[in-house]
Each structure stands twice: as structure tokens, then as C-alpha cells.
Amino acid sequence: MNKKLWILSCLCLTLTAFELIDYGCIQLPATLLNYANIVFPSDIVNNLTEMDNMPTANPTTDAGATLGRVLFYDEDLSQNHTVSCASCHIQQFSFSDTARFSVGFNGQLGTRNSMGLIHARFQKDAAFFWDNRAPSLEAQALMPIQDPIEMGLSLDTLVSRIAAKSFYPSLFQNAFGTPDVTPDKIARALAQFVRSMNTFGSKFREGVNATNGNPATTPFANFTAQENLGKDLFMDEYRGNCQACHTRNVMVQQGTKNIGLDLVYADNGVGAVTGNTNKNGQFSVPSLINVALTPPYMHDGRFNTLEEVVDFYSDSIKAHPNLSGFLREILPGTVDPNNNPCNTCPPRIIHYTPTEKQALVAFLQTLTDTTITTDERWSNPFCLNTCVPAIVGQSEVCVNEPITYSITPNEAGTTYLWNIVGSYVLVSGCGANDTNCTVRWTGGTTGTIQVTQIIP
Ligand code: HEC
């Protein structure tokens, strides 16, 4: 008789546990959270018809956005189950990410900087992505899923995967009245979730709410002198003119602009998608709400800090033929430069003083709204799981997830004796003569799993 001892797993206690998400389990509150009735400040309500891109065919409902929330965080939406929308749109960073170029499911890099998603609802001309190639949030939603770098999944596989997960049919039923899964419903739910990302909790917003009169020209009582100086420059048509494009207290604009980042752009943005060279170098005007949380900056993430962005607008705007008139010199005697911009003048080079530069940055920091970055409504609804690395055969062992150890039979008549030490519950196998042993780790002592082969 010949005995061999195989140590299949030595999960030593010194290993640090890490938290992993369990994509088979969701935790939603018993009552639906509120997405449909987000209260807008009065200045937004007054302009809503001009700003709002919510289509009558897809009004946001609490159940629809809830389904969208689950889909947004589900890594099964990517080919190899490793990337979700939230991998590149992270709540803590106002739904952008920190990389210059986002990493897709296979480790490949895209060519553009991820965009923050707050106030996407207010892009009325409803053109999404840096180059505005997606006509609506509904049309946009299925693009990253099928993108060969980002998520790499066909719509057929998408539908069969989603339909196979136990919790989705009832979420689809609640959202759309029937449990069946279709690409159209997935797109509509994701669009509802993204469109719901409106919060109004910034210091700038407090100032707007508390100010009688024009917030562009009235100093805010809750601002420091420096922040008020930054606001003045931002709003001043002659000294900053930022508000010409970053408008309406949510700092977005319909349409695209060339801001003279380069004389010749490596990525021509709207010009490249439309084939119209007059639009070369034009990009979407992103909302500046939460801009302090979304470095790096610009479509290609070329600037790492807000200071670098302000230095650019101060000193380095280039004379690209398509440069917006709002960033060019003003013809002498022009009464309202924004109504009559000079589209042939040289770029405006203001050369802010160091004090003015710091003030502009301080103002941009008042746009930070941490409601969106912490509110449960936009957080990950999947269950958290504690996992530890395992040594043999498996990359990790997670609480309550079955894990199977196997041994290859080598000689007829061999008996296997499994010896399990630690906080495990037997699931199947693990008896004498079993070549498989499936256990569930309950989260306590990790111990060891050994098997002795008794060869006759
Ligand atoms: C691999 C990273 C990555 C993944 C995954 C990803 N995105 Fe994005 N997202 C980006 C980048 C980069 C851009 C800008 C792309 C461009 O302009 O070409 C973007 C742009 C967007 C925009 C446009 C915002 C605007 O204001 O125009 C929306 C909306 C969006 N993503 C939603 C989603 C949704 C929904 C998902 C999941 C289905 C998703 N993204 C998955 C990286 C990603």
C-alpha cells in the first residue's frame, strides 16, 4: 500500500482578505429609490424645455432606473466578465475614471478620456461622446457593450447572459411590464439610470440658490473673496468668457467647439466622424460640475490638473482655423462680443496673473457636488464578498461561493481521503473515492484542504 498526501489548498490565516463583488447577488432596498422625481432648482426648471433630453418614449421611472443601475454595475456585460460601465465611470470620481485612457476588458487602451456623467440629461441637442456621435443616451448605451476594446460583447450574448441571471426577469417586469430581455430594454434602462444623475449639492449651487439677482454678476455670500474673483473671471465676457460655453449653472452646452488645443489635432473629433473639415478639432463641451473630481482633462486627458487647464486658457490657445470665436480677440468697440464674435481674429491670450489663475481654480473647485459621489441611488447594488487568494488551482476563495477541488485519478482502485480543516460546509463530493470535493467557505478560519491517495 502506497500513500501520497496532496495539499490542495493551504489558505493560511496570514493572507489578507480582500473584498470582491458577487455578481450573482444584488441588494436592493424594499422600497424603490427615487429617480423619477428629482427636484430641480428653479433656474433649471425655467430652462428645462431647452435643456432636457428625456424622450417621451422613455421617461425615467424608479423601476427603470433601478434596472439600469444593476446593469450599469454588472461585469457580465463584458466578454470576459471583468468590466462593467462602472469600471470606467466610477461614482467616487463623478462617474469618470482616473486613467488618461480607459482600460477595456482585455487590458487594451481606448483613445479618449472617460467622461463624467453628471447632468448628461441637460445635453439637449442630445449628442453624446466627445465627438457627439451618439444621438441619444438610448443609442449610446449599447455602444460600449459592443465596442471591441471596451466590453466586446455581441447583443445576442448580452441578451442570453442577462436572461440567465436569476434576478433580472423580475427587474425587467417591474421596469417594462414584461420579463423578457431585449437590447432595446437594456438600452432604455441604462439611459434612464444615466439620465437620473442630477444632484445639486455644490457650494456654487448653494450660492446660486441664495442669490437674488443675476448669479453671474452678484458676489456670493458663501464664497471667499478668491472664489468670487474666480467666478467674476469665469463669467466676464472680456476676461474669461468661460460661461459662453460652460453655461446655465450646470456648465454644459449643446453643440461642440474647437478650443484651440492644437494647430493640428491628432484626433479631429466631430470632423473625423462627419467628414466635415470645418468641424476638425471640435469636441463636446463637458459639464464642469465636479470637474475637480475628474482629472485628467480634455478629450485626450492631456492635462493632469485644473492649474494646467487654466494655464492653457490663459496663455496657450492656438490659432486653429476652426477655433471658436468665443476664444478669439474681440474687435474694438464690440458691445456684446458673444453675440458678435470675431471668427477670424487671433486667439485671445489673456495672460492671467498668478492670483487670477488661482482664483479660477478655486472657483472650479466650488463646483464639486459630493451628493452624487456618495448617494445610494447611484452606488453599486451587487453584494460584497470577502475573498482570499487560494494557492492551488483557484484564484480565490470567496465567502459562500462554492469552490471545487479536484484530483486526477491515476490508478484504478485508488481511495481518496479528504481532510478538511477550517470553516467549510461540504456541498458535494469529498467522500472516500470522490475525485471532486466542493465546499463553501463560511468566512471563518481558512485552514487547509488535503487529500490522501491510498493506492492499492
Ligand atoms: C472601457 C471604459 C468604458 C466602459 C466600459 C464604458 N465607458 Fe462610457 N465612456 C468611456 C469613454 C472613454 C468615453 C468617451 C468616448 C468617446 O468620446 O469616444 C465614454 C463616454 C460615455 C458617455 C457619453 C457622455 C457624454 O456626456 O457625452 C456615456 C453616457 C457613457 N460613456 C455611458 C456608458 C455606459 C452606460 C456604459 C456601459 C454600458 C459605459 N459607458 C461603458 C469609457 C467607458
Ligand code: HEC
Ligand atoms: C468656446 C467654448 C469654450 C469656452 C469659451 C471655454 N471652454 Fe472649457 N471646454 C470647452 C470644450 C469644447 C472642452 C473640451 C475640449 C476638448 O477636449 O478638446 C472644454 C474643456 C474644459 C475643461 C476640461 C473638462 C474635462 O472634463 O476634461 C475645463 C476644466 C474647462 N474647459 C474650463 C474652462 C474655463 C476655466 C474657461 C474660461 C477660461 C473655459 N473652459 C472656456 C469649451 C469651452
